[in-house]
Every structure is written in structure tokens, then in C-alpha cells.
Amino acid sequence: MTAPRWPRPSRWPRPRGLRARLLTAFVLVTVLGAAASAWASANAASAALVTSHQQRITETVAAQVAATAPHVTYPPDQEALDRLEQAVGGRARVTFEESASAGAFDAGLVTDEIRAAVRHEDEVSAQRITLDGRSWLLVGTPVMLTAVDGTRSASGVEVYALRDLAGVENTIDGLALAAGTTAAAALPLSVLLALLAARGVLQPVRDLRDTAGRLASGDLDARSEPQGADELAELTVAVNEMAASLQESMATKERMRADARRFVADVSHELRTPLSTLAAVVEVLESSTDGMHGDARESAQMAISETHRLIRLVEDLMEVSRFDAGTARLHVEEVDVVDTVRTCLRLRGWEDRVELEAPERVVLRLDRRRLDLIVANLVGNALRHGAPPVRVAVRALPGGVRVTVTDAGPGLGAEVLPHVFDRFYKADRSRTRTPGSGLGLGIARENARLHGGDLTAADTGSNTGPGTRSGARFDLVLPDQEEES
Template sequence: MRWWPRGLRPRLLVAFVLVTVLGAAAAAWAGAGSASAALVRSAEQRLAGTVTGQITAVTPGLTHPPDQEALERLRTAVGPDTVVTYEGLVSADGPDRTTDELRAAVRTRHRLVTQRVTAEGTSWLLVGTPVVITAPDGSRTPSGIEVYAARDLTAVEQEITGIVRTAVLTAALALPLAVVLALLAAASVLRPVRDLRDTARRLAAGDMDARSQPQGADELADLTATVNTMAESVQTTMAAMHRMQTDARRFAADVSHELRTPLSTLTAVVEVLAMSADGMEPDARESARLAIIETKRLVRLVEDLMEVSRFDAGTAVLRLEDVDVSAAVRACLHARRWLGEMELVTPPVVWARLDRRRLDVVVANLVGNALRHGAPPVRVRVSEVGGQVLVEVTDSGPGVPEEVLPHVFDRFYKADAARTRTPGSGLGLAIALENARLHGGGITAANRAGGGARFVVRLPKEGRG
């Protein structure tokens, strides 16, 4: 239902007001109905009693059988709007409002009968009764005389209308009282809810010390205590995780730093070994080749770990300068001897304010990934859209499996266990993404409709302050 309010406070107010007003209206209406029915019954009894008393006062002086004069005397005693009948004789004053139903009831029941009717917009009470002759011995016999009197109920209806108006006024007066009570009730109920909301927002914003004070001993107090317990548990868990992450990052940074010196020495030895490998025996030459490859891989891994540790520590900084992105991408591919293995599509000049070294790292990682895991042709396209520079790297290989796409930028993630000995460290794409984010940009990964993977780097032209 679109008209029903969405907020908890408006719903509580509307529900409380509706219940209160409907309850007051129902009570007032029931009271008005009961009072009206009692008023009508009282009026009927009073009017019927009056008619009976008037008949009783005249009956002893009537002759039997009565003549027209006796009927006239009886009619006059009963009052206006009265009809008195005896066999073929009739004495009437005013219009005869008697119904056939009333006449039949009087003649069959031989007692006083009343009926309410409406004529010409006016309510009438019809009273019909037979005149009974009481003998000296107390026996009662019908005299054959029937008296029908009509009494106006307008005054009674006016009283009923007044009662109904009072009931409506009472229900209307209950509305502002209901609103006030609803506001007070909503405030008392929603105050703990608002406190919990504020606490949840503070927790979501990272304030793990946020707590709500339980009030009372109801369900909301239990909920508040439960939320506090949950927040304390989350705080403890996050603190433990933070310590573990900090220790892990420090360990990686320390190990990487400590490995730099021995790796530099090992690299120098490997270079000497590479220069003298041609004069070795085949087995020794193959062992030397493997040692050279693995040493280079280890050096690359240590360099990547140190770069990641700088990102984690927040010490990575940009050295911005005006860079011709087209020329920088071309130089990156030329330095690695990749220009002959791919297609480069770029405008003559695309200027942007970037960190040239970090742009080189991004392009090298994406193109190297395409060459290792994709298939030719590999295409690099440089363009600018609005205030951004786009570097798109695509290949014609099988693409990235759908279940792998969400994880391609995860550290050390390798979709194929068979790739565990590939030259990559498993950190290349993660480092590329961190460098793009450092510029205020990002990288997206997807599959092309015609097959192959598609990585798009988006960097702001004006750089990031």
C-alpha cells in the first residue's frame, strides 16, 4: 500500500492514532446506540402508558354496546391523532395512520401493541389496544372497542440526534489526545531504536568503541545488550586481525629488506655464471641456466614484495610530471622488446600529469600478463575520454574464466595450479591496480565478446594531489 507511511515513527503514530480514535469512536457509537435504544424504549413505554391510562379513566363510564357519542368521548379523552372503532362505528381525529399489520396484531393478541412508522418524513409511534370490560368478579372480556393512537416521535429523534452528535464530538476530541499520546509513546519506544541506529552508524564508520546504554528491562534493552556484545566481539576480532595483518606486513617488509643485500650479491654471481655458462658441460650449463632463471624470479618477487609493503604502509608517493602517455607506453614496450609481438594503437600525443615510473609498471604488468597467459595478437590502445586517459590491453586467448574474474587483482592468486612455476610472482596485477588507484584511477578486467581478455586502465589527466 503506497499510502502507508514507510518510517517507523510515522507508522507508530498512525497506528496508535487509528487504534485510539477507532476505539473511542466505537465506544461512543456503542454508547450512543445503547442510549438511543433505551430512549426509544422509554418513550414507547411512556406513551403507551399514557394512552392506557387515558382509556382506563374513561372506560367505566361507557355504555355497552357503545354508540357514536361514547366513541367520540373516548377519542376525545385519548387525544388528537386517535381512531376509535367498534364494529361499523368509527370516531377519528386527524388522518388515520393505522396499518393493517397493527390492526391484525391487536385483534389476534387481544393486548396493547406498538409499532413505529415513518410518514411524510416524520416518525410516529402507533399504539393499538382493545378495550376490555372487567366484571365485578374480576373476569375480563373484550368489548369489541379498539383504540388506535399515533404519537409524534420528533422530540425523541432530536434527542437521539443530540446523543449521536455528542458521540461524534467525543471521538473528534479523542484525536488530538491520541496524537499527543502517540507522540509520547513513539518517543519512548523509538529513543532506544535511535540510539541503536547511531551506534550502528558509528560502528560502520570505524568507531569500534561505540556502545548504547540499555534502558529498562524490555526487549529493546535485551537487543541493546546484544548489539553491545556483538560490537565488543567484532572489536576484539578486528583488533586481532589488525595485529596479524600488521605483523604479516612487517614480516614481509623486513624479510624483503634483509634479502636485498644477499640477493644483490647472488645476482652478481649469477651474472658472472651466465657469462661463463657457454664453456660448461651440458649438465652444468643447464643447472646454471635454471639457477639464473630462479634467481631472477626471486629478485623480482622480493622487489614486488617491497613495493606491496610500501602500499600497505602508506609510504608510496607519486612523482607527478607532464607525461606524453603515447610515448611512455611505446618506450615501455620497446625497453622490453615487445613492440614486435603486438599491435600498438595510439594518437601521436596524449598528455597527462602522471608518475612515469608507475605508469611503466602498470603497462608492463598488464602486457606481460597478456603475453604469458593470452594469445596473439595482443593489442595496446591508448585514448583519452573527457578528463581521463585510457590504456586498453587486449589479447586473443581463451579469456579469463568467469569464476576467476573477481580475483584477478588478488595478491598471489593464480587460477591454474600449473602456473605456480611461471615467471610471475602473483603480485603483478595487484601492484598495477594499486598504482592506478594511487593516481586516483583504476583498472577493470573483463572478457571480449570475440574472445580474449580485456584490461582497461583509467587515469585522470590532471593527476592526483
């Protein structure tokens, strides 16, 4: 098994935030630009200074040799070589064949390159060398003889002179220091300019951020004022257009939702009277089915069942409309939760089918009717869609109560869990004639939240193989309500 490769941490810390990155980039570009410009100027000045100094030294040595050469006898003797050395001055070496002037410096300092230029090319040559950690300029020139007819020829006398370049190097060091000082002086100015530039760039970004935050918090009237005509202004206009489109879409959607809620409430209200009459007729019909036979009795029972289903659906729709309209209210009283749960099971004939685990008493201030409705929805759902055993557990909490309903059925599954409380949602779309309306669990959670509590759903375990069951679990948590003033 190959070990996972984790991303390596960055060796250099990176500036966080757009402002820090802008400042860093601007300062780096400005300082580096100033440093590069100053350094290039210093290098150009240094090169020009060195070239000028070398040329001046070379011309001086050549002029000194040219002025003294006519007074030297040829072939020169030792005295003539020494006199030519003195005429050149400084550290010099004059050679002729195997002879050399008395005060000559070390012959090893004369490189083959400059010696070849002097002997074979008959020209003045110069080369920089390092001696005792200092820079020197080595100048070599041949002594030329001029015939009567004006022709020139090499006399075989070679003159080499050493000239110190320390002064030039000091000047070059001064130029480098000036370049560094110039780059350092540009730092505070670059920081100031970077702050001004970042402020101009980031202010529209901050405005857009604030606008986006207001939109996210629900203020659909939030807008940003475009500034200028650059890309940020175009982005601001685009964000404003998006916000306007979103506001229009939300307003349209809200109108549609309001119309739908009003329609449901109106229809439910209008159905109450005919349904009440129909319920009375069904009760009479239900009491008369014993005397019916065959198809008549089956049809009557079907009509009774569907009428009860229609009545429950209308009641659920009216309850949903009250939640949507915000008119649902709690009627708080002291309630024994255990007794309420037990009564709920008894009235619906579920005592023999449901196991109850509860303490002796759990007394809280709740809405008894809504608690009964929640428990009835949860237990009815477990009995219809789960499998035995169905259990209801009541546990006292600090300042509240937990009611848990579990079954041993197939469970909810990952696809159903996110939608289990959605209105009109049914996990099995093929079972269109199930007794439930698809509103029960949603109404149960709305009632729980009306109490300031919550209702959650989960599977009790994971399927481990064919034939195994995980079961569904619903947890109802209700807090103790304050006394009504």
C-alpha cells in the same frame, strides 16, 4: 508468451517512516475507540429513552381507556365510540365490529400485526411506524369488561392511538451529535499523546541508528546507552555487544595483518643481501653455460631461471610491503608517455610481438619508473596468458592519459574478473610454475591509484560459439600530477 504481471500500485497512500506509522496508528486507535465508546453510549441512551417513552405513552393510553370504559354502554353506539375517542385524545381510532369513531385516522395505518395482538391476545401493543417522513408510535389496546365475579373478557371495542415521536428523535439526534463531538474532541488529545509516545519509542531507535551509522563509518567505539528495561533496551544491549565483538575481531585481524606485513617486509629485507650475491653468481653461471653439456647445462639453466623468478618475487614483495606500510612515494617528472611505453617494449624485446597505437607525443607529469612497471605487467600478462595480436593503445585525455592493453586470448571470464587484481591469484590453479608471482596486476593497480588514477579489467566481447575468443582488456587511466613544491 504471457505478459509480465507488475504489482499494482497501492490505492491508498501509506505513511512513510516509523514515526508517521506510530502516530497514525495511535491516533486512529484513540479516535476510533473514543468514537465507538461515545456511539455505544449514545445508542444505549437512545434505546433506553425510546423504550421509556414508548412505555409511558402505552401506559397513558391504557389508563385513559381504562378510566373511560366503565361509562361506555355495550354494545356501544356511534356516540359512545366518539366519546371514547375524545377521552383518549390526540389522533385516535375506536372501532367496534364494522363501526368506527368519527375522527378516526386512516385504517390502513393499523398493521395486521398489532390488530392480531389486540383481538386475539387481549393485550396492549405498540409499534413504530413512519408517516409523512416522521416517526410515530401506534398503540393498540382492547376494551375489557369485568364481570361481578371479577373475570375479564374482551368487549370487542378496540382503541388505536397515534403519538408523535419527533421530540424523542430530536433528543436522539442530540445524543448522536454529542457522540461525534466527543470523538472529534479526542483527536487533538490523541495527537498529543501519540507525539509523546512516539518520542519515547523512537528516541532509542534514533540512537541505535546513529550508533549503526558511526560503526559503518569506521568508529568502532560507538555505543548506545540502554534506557529502561524493555525490548528496545535489550536490543541496545545486543547492538553494543555486537559492536564490542566486532571491534575485538577487527583489532585482532588488524594485528594479524600488521604482523603479516611486518613479516613480509622483514623477510624481503633480509633476502636482499643473499639474493644480490646469488644474482652475481647466476650472472657468472649464465655466462658459462655455453661450455656445459647435457644434464649440467639443463640444470644450470633451470637454476638461473628459478633464481631470476625468486629475485622478481622478492622485489614484488618489497613493493607490496611499501604499499601496505604507506611509504610508497611518487617521483614526478615530465614524461613522454608514448616514448616510455615504446622504451618498455624495446627493453624487454616485445617490439615485434606487440602492436603500438599512439600519437606522436603525450607529455604529462608522472612517475616514469612506476609507469614502466605498470605497462610491463600488463603487456607481460597479455603475452603469457592471452593470444596474438596484443595491442597497446595510448590516448590523450583532458588532463590525463589512457593506456589500453588488449589481446585476442580466451578472455578473463566472469569467475576471474572479480579476483583479477587479488594478490597471489592465478586463474589456472594447475599452472603453479608460471613465471608470474600473482602480484603483478595488484601492484600495477596500486601504482595507478598512487597516481590518483585507476586500472580496470574487462573482456572485449562475448564468446558466441566453440572456437571463438573474446580477449582481455586492461584500461589504465592516469591524471597529470601537480608540480612538486
